[in-house]
Amino acid sequence: xxxxxxxxxxxxxxxxxxxVRLISALPETWLVHLIRLADEDPEVxxxxxxxxxxxxxxxxxxxxxxxxxxxxxxxxxxxxxxxxIVSLAHxxxxxxxxxxxxxxxFGERDPxxxxxxxxxxxxxxxxxxxxxxxxxxxQVAPGIRQAxxxxxxxxxxxxxxxxxxxxWEE
Amino acid sequence: xxRIDALQAVYSELERCVVVTIMGAVAAELQSLGHRPSFFYLxxxxxxxxxxxxxxxxARPELQVVVLDGDGSILMNLGGLTTMGRYRPANLIxxxxxxESLLSVGGFPTAxxxxxxxxxxxxxxxxxxxxxxxxxxxxxxAFRDALAARELTTIVAKVEARGPAVxxxxxPLLENRFQFQRYLRTVREQGSTAP
Numbered sequence: 001x002x003x004x005x006x007x008x009x010x011x012x013x014x015x016x017x018x019x020v021r022l023i024s025a026l027p028e029t030w031l032v033h034l035i036r037l038a039d040e041d042p043e044v045x046x047x048x049x050x051x052x053x054x055x056x057x058x059x060x061x062x063x064x065x066x067x068x069x070x071x072x073x074x075x076x077x078x079x080x081x082x083x084x085i086v087s088l089a090h091x092x093x094x095x096x097x098x099x100x101x102x103x104x105x106f107g108e109r110d111p112x113x114x115x116x117x118x119x120x121x122x123x124x125x126x127x128x129x130x131x132x133x134x135x136x137x138x139q140v141a142p143g144i145r146q147a148x149x150x151x152x153x154x155x156x157x158x159x160x161x162x163x164x165x166x167x168w169e170e
Numbered sequence: 171x172x173r174i175d176a177l178q179a180v181y182s183e184l185e186r187c188v189v190v191t192i193m194g195a196v197a198a199e200l201q202s203l204g205h206r207p208s209f210f211y212l213x214x215x216x217x218x219x220x221x222x223x224x225x226x227x228x229a230r231p232e233l234q235v236v237v238l239d240g241d242g243s244i245l246m247n248l249g250g251l252t253t254m255g256r257y258r259p260a261n262l263i264x265x266x267x268x269x270e271s272l273l274s275v276g277g278f279p280t281a282x283x284x285x286x287x288x289x290x291x292x293x294x295x296x297x298x299x300x301x302x303x304x305x306x307x308x309x310x311x312a313f314r315d316a317l318a319a320r321e322l323t324t325i326v327a328k329v330e331a332r333g334p335a336v337x338x339x340x341x342p343l344l345e346n347r348f349q350f351q352r353y354l355r356t357v358r359e360q361g362s363t364a365p
Contacts, residue, residue: 047228051249051250054221056215057222057224061222061223061225061228064226064347066229066358067230069225084215088215091213092344
C-alpha cells in the first residue's frame with residue numbers, strides 16, 4: 001500500500017509536538033499509518049469511532065477537560081460531522097484540529113470519492129473554517145503548528161487538508 | 171416517574187460529579203434544582219452529549235462524569251454507544267431518561283414508544299453494566315450502585331413525557347461553557363474532584 005510512511009510519521013511527530021494527547025479517528029486508506037502510530041503510542045489515547053461526528057463531541061469534552069486533541073477523518077467524514085461542528089464547536093467556541101484526507105482531487109481513481117472531493121473546500125469556506133492544504137513535506141510542521149495556534153487562540157475549528165502528493169506514493 | 175423527581179432524588183450525588191446534559195427539558199430541570207459550575211448543558215448538537223461525556227471521562231480519569239441523556243438523543247448516536255462500550259471508562263455513568271418522545275419539539279413518539287429497547291441496545295453495544303428502572307427509588311438505588319461500582323454504567327430510566335413550561339434559562343451558553351472549563355481546570359490544580 002503506497003501510503004507514505006515517512007510523511008505520516010512527520011505529521012504524527014508534529015501533532016505530538018503540538019501537545020496532542022487524544023486522537024479520534026475513523027479508518028481510511030490514507031490514514032492507516034497515522035492511526036497505527038497513535039495506537040502504538042502509550043502517550044496518546046486513540047479513540048476509534050463509529051462515525052466521525054462523535055469525534056466532535058469527544059474533542060469538545062477533551063478540550064474543556066484540558067487535553068488537546070486532533071481528529072483524523074476523510075473528507076466524507078468531515079461532511080458527516082458538519083452539524084456537530086456548527087452546533088457544538090462553533091456554538092460553544094471549541095477549538096478543533098481536523099486533519100482531513102482530501103480524496104477526490106486530480107489523480108483520484110476511485111469514482112466513489114470524486115463527488116466529495118468537489119465540495120470539500122467550498123464547504124470549509126462556507127462554514128468559515130480556516131484551512132490550509134498540505135501538499136509537500138516542508139509544509140507539514142509549520143502548517144500543523146500554525147493551525148493549532150489559531151485553533152487555540154480563536155477557539156474555533158481549523159482544518160488541514162492532507163493531499164494526494166503528501167500522502168500517496170506511486 | 172417524573173424526570174425532575176428522579177433528578178431531585180440524586181441531586182446531592184450529582185453535585186459532586188461532572189455532569190453533561192442534553193438540551194431542552196433535562197437542562198432546564200437540572201438548572202431549576204440548582205446550577206453548579208460542574209454542570210454543562212449541551213443545548214444543541216443533539217446526540218453528542220454522550221460523546222462529550224466520553225471525551226471528558228477519557229481525558230480525566232480522576233473525575234466522576236455523569237451524562238444525562240434522552241431517548242431521542244441516544245437514538246441519534248447509537249454508534250457512540252458502541253464507542254463507549256469499546257473504551258468503557260470506569261468513571262462514566264450514562265443516564266438515559268426515556269420518555270418515548272421528542273418532548274421538546276412537541277411530543278412526537280420515538281422508536282422506544284414502539285418497542286425499541288435502549289437497555290438491550292446498550293448491553294448489545296458492550297456497556298458492561300446496564301440497569302433499566304421505572305420508579306424513583308429504583309432509579310436512585312441504581313445511580314448510587316453505579317457510583318460505587320466504578321464501572322461504565324448505562325441506566326435507562328422510563329419517565330413520563332412531561333417537562334417544564336419553558337426551556338430557556340438565564341444562563342448564556344458561553345458563560346456555562348467557560349465556567350465549566352474553569353471548574354475542570356481548578357479541580358485539576360487543586361488535585362481534588364469535589365466542587
